[in-house]
Ligand code: AMP
């Protein structure tokens with residue numbers, strides 16, 4: 629998808645309307661039109677980048693800082709009991725819109741949502757996976 633076709637770029641530029649609740653030089657936040665819970669918000673860097681893993685550290689830093697600010701106000705405004713903070717990264721992880729965005733999902737004691745199913749490791753598997761990741765980490769800054 630090019631930036632000119634990107635729906636979140638269009639929201640950032642104002643070409644498409646949104647229920648915007650925060651804006652600074654680098655980031656905007658607006659309500660998700662199909663909310664998981666009431667107040668579900670998307671925090672979006674103004675500069676187009678497809679995924680979290682491709683984003684510059686500077687962009688990530690600005691996104692996270694703005695998300696904390698917006699998240700605090702959101703919990704207060706919605707009288708929420710908790711907040712899920714998440715980024716879908718890639719199609720297999722449920723990403724539909726390929727312009728980086730962070731979901732802020734207010735949680736309520738009685739909302740009935742169950743987020744992550746939990747599994748088990750086979751004997752010795754956790755060590756092997758740990759070693760694989762540690763090896764990959766050596767190539768990262
Ligand atoms: P993701 O699956 O992480 O890519 O999430 C995309 C999110 O964008 C979904 O939760 C949609 O409901 C939301 N969404 C799509 N179009 C709009 C829009 N025009 N305004 C606000 N939220 C939107």
Ligand code: ZN
Nearest residue numbers: 634637676727
């Ligand atoms: Zn975009």
